[in-house]
Amino acid sequence: MFRTPVRIVALWLALTLASHAQTETRVYSLFAAPGDWFTHSGVNYAFFPFFHQWNWYYGHVQRDGVVGIRTDYTRSGNGSVYFYTPTALAKSDIEYRFLDGQSYWGRLRNLEWLSYDWYRDSRSTVAGYIHLPLRIYVANLDSQGRLRDLGYLIYERSMNGFSGAVPTDTWVTEEVAASDRRFWQNPINGGNFFDAQPLSVWQSDAGYQPREGNRVGVRYSGDSVVCGVSVGAGTGWDGAFIGAVDNIVLRFRNGVQLHFNFEVRPEGDVNGDGIVDDADLLQILMAFGATCSGYCFYDLNRDGVVDDADLLLVLMNFGAGG
Numbered sequence: 001m002f003r004t005p006v007r008i009v010a011l012w013l014a015l016t017l018a019s020h021a022q023t024e025t026r027v028y029s030l031f032a033a034p035g036d037w038f039t040h041s042g043v044n045y046a047f048f049p050f051f052h053q054w055n056w057y058y059g060h061v062q063r064d065g066v067v068g069i070r071t072d073y074t075r076s077g078n079g080s081v082y083f084y085t086p087t088a089l090a091k092s093d094i095e096y097r098f099l100d101g102q103s104y105w106g107r108l109r110n111l112e113w114l115s116y117d118w119y120r121d122s123r124s125t126v127a128g129y130i131h132l133p134l135r136i137y138v139a140n141l142d143s144q145g146r147l148r149d150l151g152y153l154i155y156e157r158s159m160n161g162f163s164g165a166v167p168t169d170t171w172v173t174e175e176v177a178a179s180d181r182r183f184w185q186n187p188i189n190g191g192n193f194f195d196a197q198p199l200s201v202w203q204s205d206a207g208y209q210p211r212e213g214n215r216v217g218v219r220y221s222g223d224s225v226v227c228g229v230s231v232g233a234g235t236g237w238d239g240a241f242i243g244a245v246d247n248i249v250l251r252f253r254n255g256v257q258l259h260f261n262f263e264v265r266p267e268g269d270v271n272g273d274g275i276v277d278d279a280d281l282l283q284i285l286m287a288f289g290a291t292c293s294g295y296c297f298y299d300l301n302r303d304g305v306v307d308d309a310d311l312l313l314v315l316m317n318f319g320a321g322g
Helices: 005-019 199-203 278-287 308-316
Strands: 024-032 038-040 046-049 056-062 065-070 080-085 091-097 111-120 134-141 147-155 171-175 182-187 193-198 225-234 241-252 257-265
Touching: 024 065, 038 046, 038 056, 056 065, 056 225, 065 091, 065 225, 065 257, 080 091, 080 225, 111 134, 111 225, 147 225, 182 199, 193 199, 225 241, 278 308
Parallel strands: 024 257
Antiparallel strands: 038 065, 046 056, 056 091, 065 080, 080 241, 091 225, 111 171, 111 241, 134 147, 134 225, 147 182, 182 193, 241 257
């Protein structure tokens, strides 16, 4: 029995739409509502890894900068990533980076879509053009397939001909790959190169190598690889910044499609999978009686010991999430 042309077209359309659908990954907070509040007053950077979702971490936190997945500015669900930097010296980031030294999502030339949602609170006192920049981790591969020359390519409106103040107290969605926006380079331990180039230049076969005086940056080209993503606030922003980010989306021509939606975990969710179930109950029972400090995920009420109170939180919220 032959399919009619209409049915064939309908099938083709359904398969095409499915192939372009983004697979959502929910990145959950370490703590239940109102969520996380990670800060560090020291000069040196502090890092806070996610025990429940490897390769995610709060990073480069210094001089009272704050970062955390929280409920302050809800977007696609119950949360987003909150940022607060009280002075020009403060800094805070959230990042995903493959830490094994060899994994990556795809070649830079194959990055065809990159978007994110950002929010600037009107209480911010930094210059009006400042918003949360989006960074991608880029590297070259050595002969053994290991990552080298790691650094950021960074998108900001101010490097793309936008003038004046950015919107405040509203969510803004920006796509920066298909629209061929300009990116500047920050090699790890190599300083900043503000000679921003369209993404298509970085993606070309010849690529681009920035220079500034006697300093030479890293040459990235279409053969370079994308191995992470980052958003952060500070440093050098004169004043205070308050804002948030959500829904980071990347799509590569090799079929890799990523959508990171930041959510606050339900009360009683020990393992950070967004559901309170038998796995959480088992983890509490296995850790029962243990003492801990810092961000110990078994200690749900953060009183320093895993006890009846934590077990009760799991039982009272059993079945929540999903």
